[in-house]
Amino acid sequence: ETGVTQSPTHLIKTRGQQVTLRCSSQSGHNTVSWYQQALGQGPQFIFQYYREEENGRGNFPPRFSGLQFPNYSSELNVNALELDDSALYLCASSFWEVAAGELFFGEGSRLTVL
Amino acid sequence: AQSVTQPDIHITVSEGASLELRCNYSYGATPYLFWYVQSPGQGLQLLLKYFSGDTLVQGIKGFEAEFKRSQSSFNLRKPSVHWSDAAEYFCAVGATNAGKSTFGDGTTLTVKP
Numbered sequence: 388e389t390g391v392t393q394s395p396t397h398l399i400k401t402r403g404q405q406v407t408l409r410c411s412s413q414s415g416h417n418t419v420s421w422y423q424q425a426l427g428q429g430p431q432f433i434f435q436y437y438r439e440e441e442n443g444r445g446n447f448p449p450r451f452s453g454l455q456f457p458n459y460s461s462e463l464n465v466n467a468l469e470l471d472d473s474a475l476y477l478c479a480s481s482f483w484e485v486a487a488g489e490l491f492f493g494e495g496s497r498l499t500v501l
Numbered sequence: 502a503q504s505v506t507q508p509d510i511h512i513t514v515s516e517g518a519s520l521e522l523r524c525n526y527s528y529g530a531t532p533y534l535f536w537y538v539q540s541p542g543q544g545l546q547l548l549l550k551y552f553s554g555d556t557l558v559q560g561i562k563g564f565e566a567e568f569k570r571s572q573s574s575f576n577l578r579k580p581s582v583h584w585s586d587a588a589e590y591f592c593a594v595g596a597t598n599a600g601k602s603t604f605g606d607g608t609t610l611t612v613k614p
Contacts (some may be wrong), residue, residue, distance in 0.1 A: 414540050427606070429605050435600045443598070473524070489550075490545075490547065490599050492545040494544045
């Protein structure tokens with residue numbers, strides 16, 4: 388069984404640039420959720436994807452967008468990067484059909500915006 | 502709006518001592534409650550969850566938590582801490598869709614030899 392994998396693990400960007408982060412869900416999982424974890428804080432829900440559609444969004448602006456592919460993998464895109472976007476971005480996969488099912492997290496992509 | 506408060510930013514305990522990490526939540530309906538652990542450089546791992554039934558739930562690694570509706574609390578406990586338990590612990594609340602959970606800011610646990 389393959390766990391959740393995220394890439395890249397670390398990256399550095401400058402203000403105004405765009406970034407794409409990738410996530411491969413755990414084998415068989417059909418739902419992907421993205422979280423932003425700033426230093427010293429808990430994860431904050433960005434959005435969730437199921438059946439290739441966004442299913443719920445947290446308090447994040449439209450420059451945060453995502454995709455889910457037929458194989459359930461997902462991308463998080465952030466445009467017009469700001470310094471405050473520096474954070475650990477976590478992807479979690481789960482089964483949509485299981486209520487309060489366990490979330491399986493990847494190790495995250497650490498983004499630094501200079 | 503749902504929210505989670507973890508009052509203790511940092512806790513230090515001696516190895517072998519008991520542990521209790523506090524969590525208070527705000528949620529309009531019956532909550533789904535979770536505790537996660539995050540080791541340095543790692544993602545989060547689910548320790549346990551509560552969504553109905555017995556208010557004392559058992560989890561992995563010898564952890565347990567008790568749901569107290571009257572106090573809006575879901576405190577995590579372990580009778581005897583091991584050095585490998587040093588990590589950051591997050592409490593979370595959510596609806597049936599665990600993927601949309603709201604997390605607290607975490608408690609960092611240090612274990613003294």
